[in-house]
């Protein structure tokens with residue numbers, strides 16, 4: 261029976277979505293309320309209204325002794341409807357109203373959880389008297405990842421079930437727990453192996469028919485709070501540790517306060533404070549940015565010209581050519597995800613060095629406790645080495661990570677034409693070069709794609725997938741699904757020098773030397789970046805990467821950089837030589853301002869006849885980030901990037917752009933006006949004559965959209 265006429269799902273811009281319904285079935289005296297709102301049963305306004313009406317009717321129904329709340333499709337409620345946040349669609353009943361209704365019910369309500377119960381979904385379940393979970397289910401409160409805190413009782417009820425410390429850990433990390441953990445901690449009351457609804461009905465029937473003592477509503481549970489209330493030392497220590505890791509974000513700190521309120525304040529007061537903090541954070545810029553990134557990730561998987569249901573090719577065995585830092589990291593990324601990997605090097609010595617480096621990396625993870633010894637052994641067992649290309653004959657995908665030189669790469673591709681099996685994919689890990697030209701050296705250019713990993717490749721989340729002119733659609737689809745399988749964020753881009761990320765990085769870096777020559781010190785520039793939210797500034801970054809790389813490139817292309825070239829001539833290659841833009845103590849990565857370098861910079865300004873002056877942080881940001889945004893718009897104009905949100909993903913996951921600002925394009929739209937940016941670009945173009953400040957063709961359109 262349908263509880264209410266079918267109603268449309270309420271995501272504002274998703275008119276084509278299937279219909280949201282609440283259905284009620286009966287098994288004897290037990291009513292089963294099934295929520296159905298594909299794809300993830302998000303609790304939008306209409307679904308909440310239907311559920312509220314259904315439950316209110318069942319509360320008065322004398323034929324019903326107990327209620328099971330379950331979900332259709334692949335998952336229990338995966339959260340409140342994130343698309344509704346920040347819109348006018350926060351309509352009554354709100355989720356707290358629904359939770360209050362459930363908790364006040366005189367008859368027992370069981371949440372029957374399969375798939376994921378996340379955020380508002382878990383809060384709904386916490387208001388129920390019991391939670392029965394499928395063995396493969398996962399339960400969590402991931403709101404912190406979207407920049408807010410649970411707002412419907414999650415921070416107040418969860419500590420009552422699992423204890424404040426455990427709750428704090430779950431809420432601040434946002435990481436869901438599995439079914440068995442949930443039962444062990446007191447969050448769930450039973451695990452079901454087969455059908456979740458049958459299991460939940462059986463569970464409830466036992467309690468009703470065998471007249472088991474009724475469980476107390478979660479709000480009245482105090483047993484797990486009392487200990488922390490009298491001795492909060494353990495809680496405080498954990499809270500301090502978690503706060504130290506908050507990296508300037510507000511939501512983790514608000515989560516800590518909310519969980520503390522759960523054991524210090526009466527239930528309703530704690531609930532009220534939780535809601536206040538939720539509303540406050542949800543409407544703030546940090547959460548808007550993080551929600552933007554959530555939807556950006558989902559959008560990025562939709563690639564123009566690649567049908568959603570296009571079958572991906574099967575990839576079980578991956579070949580990696582080159583066992584240097586990049587090749588080794590790529591090999592680890594695949595081995596970590598359970599794929600077989602063959603690493604090919606030119607000789608036994610280089611191969612041994614590469615595999616030795618991988619072994620050391622894994623050993624470090626075991627020593628740190630982030631990897632178990634059996635898992636390390638399994639990962640190593642997936643890796644084999646070879647010195648002959650013939651070993652790649654049975655690979656489904658081969659990735660070259662050889663020297664960044666077009667001739668070398670084309671030679672590798674042409675040799676691979678002889679050994680790779682038909683249908684196997686070939687990828688280049690180039691960071692700048694022309695993927696079309698590289699592909700032309702391979703017998704089947706339609707099977708070629710760029711897979712631009714970021715160093716260290718086993719850690720960094722971004723994968724720029726470079727689609728060549730001839731790359732087949734199913735090769736792109738395969739690259740996207742494979743990227744997700746190995747835990748990366750895929751962004752499909754077109755061919756140009758440096759693609760999206762490194763091309764914009766060049767624009768961001770173009771004024772670095774000019775800023776030093778005009779009067780800034782490396783430390784002032786880096787501080788402006790760090791204050792903005794970057795993990796480090798451009799000169800710290802250069803010292804980390806090694807100044808000699810850029811020097812070699814400049815010499816090869818006939819370019820110069822007054823300060824960087826002189827530093828390199830003096831042997832200042834950065835951290836690896838103990839001196840770069842900064843000085844470093846023995847084995848230390850801590851940059852120390854170097855008076856000699858500052859003297860050298862002043863001398864260079866003098867040689868060029870420049871009058872040094874005070875450089876403000878605002879000027880530093882305007883001369884580095886504004887041209888980078890402008891370059892981003894150019895990549896949109898040229899269709900190198902598909903959408904602005906793709907660019908944001910590239911910068912957040914590949915270059916450390918602060919997530920709380922949502923990426924450069926989101927930040928520009930959210931905080932700069934078109935005229936402000938246009939005036940700044942014009943101003944700096946007049947002074948520097950640099951083309952990086954010339955507004956992109958689509959500049960106005962970008963701000964209008």
Ligand code: COA
Pocket residue numbers: 299300302338339340341342343376378379380381402403406555558559
């Ligand atoms: N509100 C609105 N839409 C949501 C949503 C939510 N809470 N959770 C997922 N969706 C949408 C996605 O945007 C996507 O829409 P699209 O197909 O139009 O792009 C669709 O549901 C499928 O999500 P996706 O993440 O691609 O599927 P998945 O199977 O890989 O993962 C989840 C499913 C539920 C694990 C994942 O979507 C998730 O973590 N969701 C957020 C949960 C959350 O943070 N809840 C707390 C909010 S209170």
